[in-house]
Amino acid sequence: MPQGGPQSVDRALAVLDAVAEAPGPVSAKALARQVGCALSTAYHLLGPLTDRGYLTRTPLGYVPGPRIPGLHRALRRHLGTADGRADGMAELLSRVRRATGGEAYHTAYQGGRITVVDTTAPVTDTANPFAPGRELRAHATAHGKALLAELPRALRRRYFDEHGMARLTPATITSAERMEAELARVRGQGFAVSIGEADPAYTCLALALPGAAGAGTDAVHALSVSLPTAEYGRRPDAVRRALAEAAAGRL
Structure with a gap:
């Protein structure tokens, strides 16, 4: 993962990239593995990304949210x-x-x-x-x-x-x-x-x-x-x- 700023920002962007590039919904556990962080940290990052509409949580995992087309x-x-x-x-x-x-x-x-x-x-x-x-x-x-x-x-x-x-x-x-x-x-x-x-x-x-x-x-x-x-x-x-x-x- 590239390190160009605060670690939490880099990780949040890495989570967003991972969801965007995935062929389907991605679970929080899979995202934690992909980004290289604890599951609790992944949920900490996923909360604001979901609240702001960059991601959407589905029963199968996370997908790009309604903010992306904007x-x-x-x-x-x-x-x-x-x-x-x-x-x-x-x-x-x-x-x-x-x-x-x-x-x-x-x-x-x-x-x-x-x-x-x-x-x-x-x-x-x-x-x-x-x-x-x-x-x-x-x-x-x-x-x-x-x-x-x-x-x-x-x-x-x-x-x-x-x-x-x-x-x-x-x-x-x-x-x-x-x-x-x-x-x-x-x-x-x-x-x-x-x-x-x-x-x-x-x-x-x-x-x-x-x-x-x-x-x-x-x-x-x-x-x-x-x-x-x-x-x-x-x-x-x-x-x-x-x-x-x-x-x-x-x-």
Whole structure:
């Protein structure tokens, strides 16, 4: 468990993460084992998390509570684009999904972090490799490349210094020099593509949204789509065209 603050705060957040990542309800005893604390301590942490609506206690254990969707809405609001596009992002993602047949994503860079803000992929689709939340594989994804290509070189260097470029598949770019060349290509062609770099079975395509910086923020936004690599290979031009038209507001 990471130790970045008071132990009780770290443990409470670890409990919340454990429940969020579990496939089903989690008992207090299992949470205590997972977090590494006494059962009494686990109950001490679970009380306020439940009272505030971050968790819900069911007969089978703890599950995410009603406060969580509000946090997601707040994240989307704070990462909203300058032209108000975030208000219609869910509908835009649905249109991209219908036009391409792949799952669509809204991602954003802000404050040194890249986040998958929203997606058309069902929460039950555990096979999908790009779930909402913090993106730790940006160097290997099309949306990560599209966002990083928009940043000043100093911010890109800082990002890679902090997050590294782990090899996820044989196709993953792990060299800073190769990555800079790749991002220059992204800027030149106006879109980014990742063929099996984050997940060997998937190809993703992305582009930065016009006017992407949110007012008063350093946020940069991207629109992306992922498909099984074989399916993408049958119609790459059609997928790129649909994504470009969506970003331009013509889809």
